[in-house]
Amino acid sequence: MEKFVINGGQPLRGEVTVSGAKNAALAIIPAAILSHDVCRIENVPTSISDVSFMIKTLKHIGAGVRLIDRSTIEIDSRFVNSYVISHDMTKYLRASYYFIGALLGRFHRARVAMPGGCYLGPRPIDQHIKGFEALGAKVTIEDNAIVEATANELIGNPIYLDVVSVGATVNIMLAAARAQGMTVIENAAKEPHIVDLANFLNSMGADIRGAGTDVIKIKGVENLHGCTYSIIPDQIEAGTFMVAAAATRGDVLIKNIIPKHLESISSKLIECGAEIEEFDEEIRVSMNRRPGKCNIKTMPHPGFPTDMQPQMAVLLALAEGTSIVSESIWSNRFRYTEQLLRMGASITVDGQLAVIHGVEALRGAPVRADDLRAGAAMIIAGLAASGKTEIEDILYIDRGYENVVEKFGNLGGDIRRVYCVEPFSKDSAG
Numbered sequence: 001m002e003k004f005v006i007n008g009g010q011p012l013r014g015e016v017t018v019s020g021a022k023n024a025a026l027a028i029i030p031a032a033i034l035s036h037d038v039c040r041i042e043n044v045p046t047s048i049s050d051v052s053f054m055i056k057t058l059k060h061i062g063a064g065v066r067l068i069d070r071s072t073i074e075i076d077s078r079f080v081n082s083y084v085i086s087h088d089m090t091k092y093l094r095a096s097y098y099f100i101g102a103l104l105g106r107f108h109r110a111r112v113a114m115p116g117g118c119y120l121g122p123r124p125i126d127q128h129i130k131g132f133e134a135l136g137a138k139v140t141i142e143d144n145a146i147v148e149a150t151a152n153e154l155i156g157n158p159i160y161l162d163v164v165s166v167g168a169t170v171n172i173m174l175a176a177a178r179a180q181g182m183t184v185i186e187n188a189a190k191e192p193h194i195v196d197l198a199n200f201l202n203s204m205g206a207d208i209r210g211a212g213t214d215v216i217k218i219k220g221v222e223n224l225h226g227c228t229y230s231i232i233p234d235q236i237e238a239g240t241f242m243v244a245a246a247a248t249r250g251d252v253l254i255k256n257i258i259p260k261h262l263e264s265i266s267s268k269l270i271e272c273g274a275e276i277e278e279f280d281e282e283i284r285v286s287m288n289r290r291p292g293k294c295n296i297k298t299m300p301h302p303g304f305p306t307d308m309q310p311q312m313a314v315l316l317a318l319a320e321g322t323s324i325v326s327e328s329i330w331s332n333r334f335r336y337t338e339q340l341l342r343m344g345a346s347i348t349v350d351g352q353l354a355v356i357h358g359v360e361a362l363r364g365a366p367v368r369a370d371d372l373r374a375g376a377a378m379i380i381a382g383l384a385a386s387g388k389t390e391i392e393d394i395l396y397i398d399r400g401y402e403n404v405v406e407k408f409g410n411l412g413g414d415i416r417r418v419y420c421v422e423p424f425s426k427d428s429a430g
């Protein structure tokens with residue numbers, strides 16, 4: 001078992017370079033199997049465990065995957081020979097369900113175990129299934145455990161999503177890229193990684209328009225070819241460093257970013273009193289006083305991202321005044337607030353609302369990473385707090401943040417990864 005040990009209280013200062021976007025990579029890697037060719041993908045966060053799982057899954061179905069350098073992979077999809085993905089491959093990873101769309105697109109058949117991933121409340125896949133069915137697939141779910149989708153032919157059709165879903169939008173794009181005729185996704189998700197997936201598929205010869213708006217038109221093509229493509233920078237990793245800079249009252253230049261993707265985060269930080277300077281591919285965040293309060297409501301893009309909600313709550317826990325955070329995407333995304341209470345925060349949660357009464361300081365404590373972004377919030381809290389914070393269950397953080405110790409360490413954060421013996425649990429007794 002590993003944990004992070006943080007000695008907090010130092011402002012973060014210096015420069016940090018953001019990795020490629022996890023959620024774009026998790027859509028683009030399975031998309032590569034829609035070609036019978038070789039795709040070279042750059043700016044891939046290869047050392048996060050979610051990406052390792054995706055690569056492992058690709059190999060399992062017969063793809064060749066070569067690591068060219070730390071952030072470039074080559075996927076050879078010529079010999080992909082299986083449409084079956086077992087529970088072993090999917091249990092840790094939500095995005096494993098993108099193989100349903102990709103395999104359906106390639107083989108007109110997919111048999112994929114239900115996905116795992118962070119628990120943020122119920123995560124239904126009804127909109128994915130609705131999309132596959134609209135394209136002519138027959139979808140069954142066996143024992144609530146395996147999704148089987150088959151189609152004689154995939155035929156483009158209009159699909160209206162009842163909820164704005166990143167996952168359903170991605171999965172339908174994957175299945176529709178090689179369908180016959182035109183698929184129109186209405187009420188589509190508009191996140192930067194949706195646009196990135198469309199750009200990747202178009203570089204492979206697909207014909208997709210409108211990504212980034214709520215109507216995406218996909219004119220199916222017969223074949224896709226290999227390409228070289230570079231993934232966009234990670235909006236949420238960048239946002240995490242922005243909030244960490246502000247919460248520790250530091251001054252950080254964050255490199256390899258797209259400022260447009262960070263607008264909702266920048267504007268909230270400015271509201272809290274941070275200074276922000278934008279450059280072409282960099283953003284500088286500094287804060288030299290106690291943050292002010294602000295209210296936040298998470299929304300699909302371009303609204304404030306739910307994946308930044310826990311990190312931002314740490315800043316608000318230290319703010320002067322009372323802030324209200326309203327979570328509108330996930331029904332169970334406030335579990336981390338219990339950990340912040342241990343550090344001296346004053347937060348009350350009522351359903352989808354958290355009322356945060358800012359305190360002057362947080363103090364270090366033993367805490368847990370309940371999920372990926374909750375874990376990022378614990379790191380920020382630990383760095384901003386006085387004294388020692390120990391974070392357990394950091395495997396969640398390793399799912400989505402590359403070289404996190406090195407990156408925060410280079411900014412002057414005192415954070416170490418330590419190995420510890422697992423405590424003797426009741427389960428292992430007699």
Ligand code: EPU
Pocket residue numbers: 023026094095118122123124125126127128129163164165166167168189306307329330331372373400
């Ligand atoms: N929903 C349905 N039916 C569906 C699909 C979704 O009701 O068929 C609901 C969900 O329950 C949720 C809402 O729609 O209330 C939005 O879910 P969405 O499908 O957009 O989420 P997702 O695709 O499962 C992705 C990210 C999450 C991020 C959400 C929202 C990936 C791999 N995951 O999840 O990222 O929170 O979009 O932006 O792209 C993370 O990176 O830490 C993370 C959890």
